[in-house]
Amino acid sequence: MTKLWKRLDAWARWLLPPQCQLCGLPCPGPEDLCPACRLTLRPLPGGLEAPRGTARRPFAPFCYGSGAQVLAQQMKFHRRPEAARLMATLMAEALPRPFLGNAVVLIPLALHWRRRLQRGFDQAQLLSLWLHRLTGLPLTAVLRRHRATAPQSRLPREARSGNLAGAFYAASPPQPGLTPVLVDDVATTGATLSAGRDALLAAGWAPPLHWVFAWTLPPSPP
């Protein structure tokens, strides 16, 4: 964030103190989240360890099913795109420092254009944009959807991976020397991340890392 942006942001907060994005109470701190609501975000057990080559284990600061779930649902289902900034801030804060020095490029797990039109925004794209802004990591939106798929949240777990098979394609060739990082708001079964990963691998990209705000699964043993 530039100095000018930070100063403007501080002035805006002074003139109009923000409200907590979860409970609506005035929130004086730098985050749009009051201390009580901050405690409802349950960190993922095991913390944030670097994936060990499998890329099936995402970086995720929080467990889904806590305040993190409420925040993610508010953004998506109650159409509050402003929650993306807070979610990205929390994700960036939790990221291990060495990650920022790595040669990586952020890639949002894009929605189909029809879904984006219905919702008015694409949550993965918004999160990626904020992460790019906050961390300076490069961003490229190469993943596209061939077709609109049924919302994963309405399907039983066993049907989720079939629903997404072949749903994505990579619109650009790999960027040499850069490890792709797939970004999404939540991961439940990991089916969307796997479908995005398959599309990148098919286009010649390196195996991607995954970075989500909240994850339902406990970390697998090392």
Ligand SMILES: [Zn+2]
């Ligand atoms: Zn609150």
